[in-house]
Amino acid sequence: MFRARTERVIKTIICEIVEECVNRGHSVSETLVGFMVKAVVLNPTNGFDVDHTLSEEDVQRLKQLCLDKLTEESSPGLDTIKMQLYFEMNYALRREFLAEIHRILEFKLSGVRREITDNRAKSRDDFHTLYHQIITYILLRSAIGSPANFNCVQDTNAALQSVLPLNDLGAFLVLLKKDKEQQLKELTMIVTGIRIFNEASKQKEELLSLHKLITNTWHDSDPEQSNSGDDELDCSNI
Structure with missing residues (x-):
């Protein structure tokens, strides 16, 4: 039950981030956003507790962190993530x-x-x-x-x-x-x-x-x- 609810919350967050990126003039895929959300949540420096339900404050902070990274201009980090994602999706083992x-x-x-x-x-x-x-x-x-x-x-x-x-x-x-x-x-x-x-x-x-x-x-x-x-x-x- 907890896992299903968490997945629904994450899915909603991803859709909202995609929409906000479009509003800011950045076209991103749900796959890229999902990858970014996971990276941000799992980064210990961001202070998210993956074993507990995200509070409303956590959700807003997560969205803002992802938006900042996804809309950053000339970002080597973002380009690296895009290349990594492309590689994982297009190159077979x-x-x-x-x-x-x-x-x-x-x-x-x-x-x-x-x-x-x-x-x-x-x-x-x-x-x-x-x-x-x-x-x-x-x-x-x-x-x-x-x-x-x-x-x-x-x-x-x-x-x-x-x-x-x-x-x-x-x-x-x-x-x-x-x-x-x-x-x-x-x-x-x-x-x-x-x-x-x-x-x-x-x-x-x-x-x-x-x-x-x-x-x-x-x-x-x-x-x-x-x-x-x-x-x-x-x-x-x-």
Whole structure:
């Protein structure tokens, strides 16, 4: 009961502060005002007791403190709060960001994966087609190299041959669908690891640039997007 009443009081205070800011020529959002109210109340120097109901005098003092801060001209403190609030509202947590990337990747690969797991290859040509589909899947999932790049396809084919030779593809076909999907993920990690190792071995003492490998994927698959992709990679290193 106490908590519900407090929330109603705070909501009323926020609405009144927003209205007063507008009257003073300042456009502010309820979110910003709510953030400011919380900051002012929790600041011990302001003398508010969060464990007790705010008196009428407390409410008026709270409103005035918030109004002073929200309408202050050229205030670094207010600008900092606005930036912090914008960041919290627009930037996802790293794990959420990565989870969303993986979700999108899985969705985009679903068609290729389905073609592989539902394949009922019988002839030699069917086996070669299936093998090429697996190579395409590995390249797309790893994002290191493009299925349109002959050298990447050749490198991936050589790495895959060392793990799953074409002649052993029959063992893959008899697996259950979920087991095929799991093996595709494992093959992607193993084959990609082999390719990275081979690339690093070629460069001897130089450091391997995954940035370069991934950028080449964009150039091969969509030249128009390559410049924006490069910019994003550069920004990620800041």
